[in-house]
Ligand SMILES: CC[C@H](C(=O)O)C(=O)SCCNC(=O)CCNC(=O)[C@H](O)C(C)(C)COP(=O)(O)OP(=O)(O)OC[C@H]1O[C@@H](n2cnc3c(N)ncnc32)[C@H](O)[C@@H]1OP(=O)(O)O
């Protein structure tokens with residue numbers, strides 16, 4: 035069911051500072067900031083060629099990463115995103131296996147304009163998983 039690693043996400047308290055560090059210190063290719071109000075985050079993508087890093091900063095009230103940053107004020111690894119060919123088939127298989135799909139279980143449109151779902155970190159060894167249909 036699982037395809038490639040699409041991205042690893044890092045929650046940060048200051049997106050501009052984190053993007054500058056990746057660009058200037060690490061010499062990475064850094065995107066413009068992309069506000070995603072439906073997801074409560076602003077994102078910057080770091081293009082690594084074979085995969086991506088997604089830097090996340092809270093946006094608006096009730097951001098899903100606010101509590102995470104309260105516990106990890108300097109920032110930290112937030113989720114991994116795996117590609118799947120059929121997100122509804124993947125969801126149904128995971129639910130049948132007892133995994134918790136977050137939200138209402140319906141895919142939302144993610145940063146790449148593709149359907150995404152999130153899986154509860156407690157069901158996957160303390161790691162929040164995002165699935166993206168490609
Ligand atoms: C889709 C747009 C973009 C893209 O790539 O296209 C993005 O990636 S947006 C990314 C941001 N969106 C989300 O994270 C959506 C899914 N997340 C959630 O629904 C919540 O954040 C959730 C359910 C993971 C946690 O929310 P909750 O309110 O339950 O927070 P708690 O602090 O109470 O956490 C409960 C429990 O889980 C542990 N936890 C929380 N977040 C993480 C994490 N990222 N990785 C590992 N573990 C996590 C937290 O520490 C608590 O554990 P406990 O032992 O009870 O302390």
Ligand SMILES: [Co+2]
Pocket residue numbers: 041043088113115164
């Ligand atoms: Co993501």
